[in-house]
Amino acid sequence: MSNKQKTPMSIHLLAGGIAGFSEACVCHPLDTIKVRMQLNNRRTTSAAMRSKAKNAGPVVRENFIRVAAKIVNKEGPLALYKGLGAVILGIVPKMAVRFSSFEKYKELLADKDGKISMSSIFVAGLGAGVTEAVLVVTPTDVIKIRLQAQRHSMSDPLDIPKYRNAAHAAYLISKEEGVSALYKGITLTALRQATNQATNFTVYHFLKGTMARLQNVEELPSYQHMIIGGISGAMGPLSNAPIDTIKTRIQRAPGLPGQSELSRTVEIARDIIKNEGYAAFYKGITPRVLRVAPGQAVTFMVYEKVKGWIESFKENGRRQAPSTTD
Numbered sequence: 466m467s468n469k470q471k472t473p474m475s476i477h478l479l480a481g482g483i484a485g486f487s488e489a490c491v492c493h494p495l496d497t498i499k500v501r502m503q504l505n506n507r508r509t510t511s512a513a514m515r516s517k518a519k520n521a522g523p524v525v526r527e528n529f530i531r532v533a534a535k536i537v538n539k540e541g542p543l544a545l546y547k548g549l550g551a552v553i554l555g556i557v558p559k560m561a562v563r564f565s566s567f568e569k570y571k572e573l574l575a576d577k578d579g580k581i582s583m584s585s586i587f588v589a590g591l592g593a594g595v596t597e598a599v600l601v602v603t604p605t606d607v608i609k610i611r612l613q614a615q616r617h618s619m620s621d622p623l624d625i626p627k628y629r630n631a632a633h634a635a636y637l638i639s640k641e642e643g644v645s646a647l648y649k650g651i652t653l654t655a656l657r658q659a660t661n662q663a664t665n666f667t668v669y670h671f672l673k674g675t676m677a678r679l680q681n682v683e684e685l686p687s688y689q690h691m692i693i694g695g696i697s698g699a700m701g702p703l704s705n706a707p708i709d710t711i712k713t714r715i716q717r718a719p720g721l722p723g724q725s726e727l728s729r730t731v732e733i734a735r736d737i738i739k740n741e742g743y744a745a746f747y748k749g750i751t752p753r754v755l756r757v758a759p760g761q762a763v764t765f766m767v768y769e770k771v772k773g774w775i776e777s778f779k780e781n782g783r784r785q786a787p788s789t790t791d
Contacts, residue, residue, distance in 0.1 A: 474565045476775050481560030484768035488760045489552045494545035495756030496552075498529050500613040501536065502749035503713045529752040540616065548609035550631035555605030562600050564768065567593035567666060587667045594662035598655040604647040606654060607716045608634045614717050642719050652726055653712040660708075661701035661757075668697035669765060684773070691766040698761025702753045707746035709753065710737070 505527065536544050570589035575581045581589075611634050615626040628634035638646050672693040676685055685693075702709070714733050715726070737745045 472568070472772065472776065474568070476772055477564040477568055478561040480768045480771040480775065481564040482557035483771050484764045484766075485556035485560035486553065487767045488764045489549065489556050491763055492756045492760040493549045493552060494533070495529075495752045496609075497536070497545050497547055497613050498533050499749035499752040499756060500548075500610055500713060501532050502527065502529065502752065503710045504614055504717060505748065529749075529755070532752075547615065548612035548631070551605045551608040551612060551634070554631055555601050559597050559601040559605070560764070560768075562597045563593050563662065566596040567662070583667060583671060586670050587663050590663035590666035591659045593666070594658035594660070595655045597662075598658040599651065602658055603649075603651045603654045604635070606712075607638065607647050607649055610713055610716045611638065646719065650712040650715040650726065653708050653715065653730065657705050657708045657712060660705045664700040664704060665697050665761060668700050669693055669761075672696060685769075687766050687770055690769045691762045694765030695758045695762035697765075699754050699758040702750060702757050706750045706753070707734075710746050710748055 533545070567589050570592040571581055571586065574585035574589055608631050612628055612631065615628060628637060635647065673685065673690075676689060676693065677683065711730055711733050715729055721729075
């Protein structure tokens with residue numbers, strides 16, 4: 466795989482920002498459902514519930530459809546978009562950092578001929594994931610999760626939540642817990658984002674290159690970018706669901722004073738295993754895959770399209786420039 470003409474970082478910034486904004490608006494409700502499922506610490510298959518079920522009827526197990534219906538019925542349809550403000554505020558810098566850092570790491574890992582192997586793409590993806598986690602993702606995740614965890618009705622003006630919006634949440638968290646609270650779970654977030662982007666970019670570039678060779682074309686149509694983006698996007702959540710579940714619970718609420726992130730991680734993991742079972746590490750995996758896969762489909766399709774438009778516009782401008790001097 467080789468690098469063609471270099472694309473300026475400003476194009477990666479703009480195309481990535483637009484792609485991220487589109488992805489957030491389309492897929493955020495599934496992320497809210499995922500968070501609610503991960504924060505549910507009840508063991509639905511416990512012996513106590515089975516004994517109660519003999520007299521109270523069958524145990525109704527929660528799935529993403531039931532959780533979605535419960536949110537809409539109790540809190541209103543707009544509740545599915547809780548935390549969207551935090552996502553929107555962070556999505557442009559997040560995608561800017563993701564795509565620009567990935568391209569930078571690719572450039573550093575390329576050989577003297579500009580060629581880059583799939584293993585180098587994997588490493589570049591790891592680096593991009595860690596970079597975006599440290600610079601953008603962790604604080605916006607903390608704010609988003611605090612907003613999504615609030616169980617208040619969006620249709621009742623008297624039901625006032627603790628955190629009114631993303632800015633208010635950031636202010637209160639910083640005031641009550643310190644600015645460092647916005648970086649709770651940073652190690653797990655970096656690990657999640659690193660594995661996500663390493664898998665995401667590697668699978669995407671492999672499929673993109675393979676499909677281009679099979680069809681003998683340089684550029685794939687948008688619907689194919691969407692398909693391979695969806696496939697690559699689904700790989701990350703399947704590989705790191707336990708990390709994401711523990712991270713969500715760490716970021717949900719303040720920990721004990723002086724407690725390290727490592728000890729908090731071990732405590733939550735042990736508590737999940739003891740009270741809920743190993744399957745609880747995969748709570749919310751269905752809405753997460755259903756969110757991330759189409760989210761990445763939208764992201765890569767919009768990114769490639771917008772990048773192509775900008776590059777085409779700039780190329781046309783360069784071609785027309787000499788005629789203006791005649």
